[in-house]
Amino acid sequence: GESVGLHLPTLSVQEGDNSIINCAYSNSASDYFIWYKQESGKGPQFIIDIRSNMDKRQGQRVTVLLNKTVKHLSLQIAATQPGDSAVYFCAVKADSGGYQKVTFGTGTKLQVIP
Amino acid sequence: DGGITQSPKYLFRKEGQNVTLSCEQNLNHDAMYWYRQDPGQGLRLIYYSQIVNDFQKGDIAEGYSVSREKKESFPLTVTSAQKNPTAFYLCASSMSQDSTDTQYFGPGTRLTVL
Numbered sequence: 001g002e003s004v005g006l007h008l009p010t011l012s013v014q015e016g017d018n019s020i021i022n023c024a025y026s027n028s029a030s031d032y033f034i035w036y037k038q039e040s041g042k043g044p045q046f047i048i049d050i051r052s053n054m055d056k057r058q059g060q061r062v063t064v065l066l067n068k069t070v071k072h073l074s075l076q077i078a079a080t081q082p083g084d085s086a087v088y089f090c091a092v093k094a095d096s097g098g099y100q101k102v103t104f105g106t107g108t109k110l111q112v113i114p
Numbered sequence: 115d116g117g118i119t120q121s122p123k124y125l126f127r128k129e130g131q132n133v134t135l136s137c138e139q140n141l142n143h144d145a146m147y148w149y150r151q152d153p154g155q156g157l158r159l160i161y162y163s164q165i166v167n168d169f170q171k172g173d174i175a176e177g178y179s180v181s182r183e184k185k186e187s188f189p190l191t192v193t194s195a196q197k198n199p200t201a202f203y204l205c206a207s208s209m210s211q212d213s214t215d216t217q218y219f220g221p222g223t224r225l226t227v228l
Contacts, residue, residue, distance in 0.1 A: 004156065032214050043120075043204055043219035051214060089156065091217075099170075100211050104149075104156035 002027040002103040004092050012111045019077040021108045023090035026071060032093040032100075035064060035075045038107070039086045047075070047088075077110075085112045117141065118220035120205050125225045127192070127199065135190045135223045137205030143218075145211050146188035150174060151202040151222075160203075163188055164211045192225060200227045 003026045013019045025033075031052040036044035050057045050064045050073075057064050063076040073090055089107035093100050118139045127133045139146065145164050149157040159172030163182040177196025182188055188207075192199045202224050206217040 034216055036219075041222075041224075043118075043221045046216055046218060049214075049216055093214075100215075102159075102217065106154060106156045 002030065002092060002094055002101070004090060004103045004105040008108050009106070010109045010111065012113060013080050014113050015082060016079055019075075019080045019084070019110055021075045021077075021088050021110065023073040023075075023092075023105050024071060025073065025090075025092045025103070027092070027094045027103075028068070028071065030071075030092045030094040033064070033066060033073050034091040034093075035062075035073075035088060036091060037084075037086045037088055044089070080110075080112050082112045082114060085110055118205060118207055118218060120203075120220040120223050122223060123221065125223055127225060127227050129227060130194045132191055132193050133225065135192070135203055135205075135225070137188045137190065137220060138186055139188075139205075139207045139220075140186060141207060141209075141218070142185070143207035143209050144185070145208045145215070146182065147206040147208075147217060148172075148178070148180065148188070148190045149204045149206065151204055157204065160190065199225055201225060 034049045035047040038044040048059045048064050061078045065074045087107040087109050089105045091104045093102050121136045147162045148160040158174050161180040163169040179191045204222050205220040208215040208217045
């Protein structure tokens with residue numbers, strides 16, 4: 001089955017710097033990738049997604065990069081702000097016997113230093 | 115105000131009791147899901163439903179039951195057979211089960227067994 005992992009459990013960045021959060025997946029048939037932000041005690045919020053036929057997608061202050069060759073996904077946050085402090089995790093979707101199975105990473109806790 | 119609501123926010127259960135967690139959505143989504151979140155682990159799928167009156171077991175269905183009598187509602191019952199029920203429970207919904215349909219999450223219910 002699919003396994004999804006993040007490279008760092010915790011990431012500390014200075015306010016105003018850029019943040020990069022990474023995610024690795026194992027199933028080369030994965031075709032849809034999502035980044036979520038989860039604040040303490042709350043449900044995950046959708047941030048940005050990318051399909052397997054793309055390698056980059058940009059949103060407001062966020063960019064997702066997909067490298068299918070090495071099965072790696074990253075989330076870049078520009079000009080990190082204190083409100084960006086949260087746990088970020090990736091989700092990877094792949095067909096599993098007719099069901100679109102989603103596998104979630106364990107999350108990277110982003111701490112923004114004022 | 116569209117979205118997914120879960121109630122209660124906090125729930126305490128004595129050992130041997132069944133409890134039911136509520137999940138309601140007004141997004142007109144066909145598919146709904148229940149996940150369990152434990153510290154240091156990715157979200158794990160308990161049950162999912164692709165359409166009214168139909169649901170399927172996820173990866174950790176033992177000790178749980180669901181129903182899907184209405185499109186808007188997908189309640190989860192944690193039975194006394196669930197040996198370690200203390201966790202954060204998240205409900206999600208998506209337009210359908212198609213590969214690029216994003217799952218959106220509710221605010222979660224924290225269940226504690228006393």
